[in-house]
Amino acid sequence: MIELNGTTIQTLDEHPMTELPAGGHLMTVVVSVEPNNPGTPAHRHPGPVYGYVLEGEMIVELEGDAPVLKRAGDTIWEPGGDRIHYQAANPGNTELRFVVLMACKDGEDMLTFASDEKLEARKHLRHPGPVVDPRAAA
Template identity: 45%
Template sequence: MVVQVTLPPGSEGSPPHRHTGPAFGYVIKGEMIFELEGEPQRVVKTGETFWEPGGDVIHYQDGNNLPDAESAFVVTIFGVAGQPMLIPVSAEELAQRKNRRAPRLNTGTRLSPPPGWSSPRAPPAAAGVPGRRRRTPRRSRQPPR
């Protein structure tokens, strides 16, 4: 299933939930606060991607990080036939699993990534970008002929 989601300014997004399968998304406008169980909150900006594995992992946040503008993303969700695409998580289960949630950052304020931050899921940077080591091809391990 492919869905486009538009979040009004300052929207908290969906309540904590999970999906039966993986989800892959792309922010088409604005900034989204994204948080999965066991990972810190992060800001996903226009042109950036996100994903979640689905299954037992709780998706805590997909809120709008902008207090004065809409944000929008498109997401492709793969799920189990005959089951709902979004399964809300009860308050009781959240309390039982609170030790699995990463420490929260700047609760109640707009999040900004730290200087030099890049997504942990971002592809390696191109050669020539400061701070990145360029990979060199491995030499052949075959003996010379």
């Protein structure tokens, strides 16, 4: 933590940015998901995604990783590329809001939905669960 002239800077999370494409661009969005909603269907991002949960709870599930419960104040990291993002679901009874910063090459879509054929071919890479709650383990 850094404190300077009445300003406090607290690092929440860090990741190397080796995935940033040359000539790319960044997009910052706020995502809202209604209560008890599975969120966006399975998809991929061409570049890294970094986020922060503003309100509510979400289940984040990336290909190969156990699904994780995130709450307000938690960070989100996704390397992008070929890994499928299975869910950013809202399991709660209140609205979920999170902000994400996404990077990609110029001319590429920030989000591409995974086809049924792709999901079937890669189903062996999906973690069987259950949802991990890091705060419960602490």
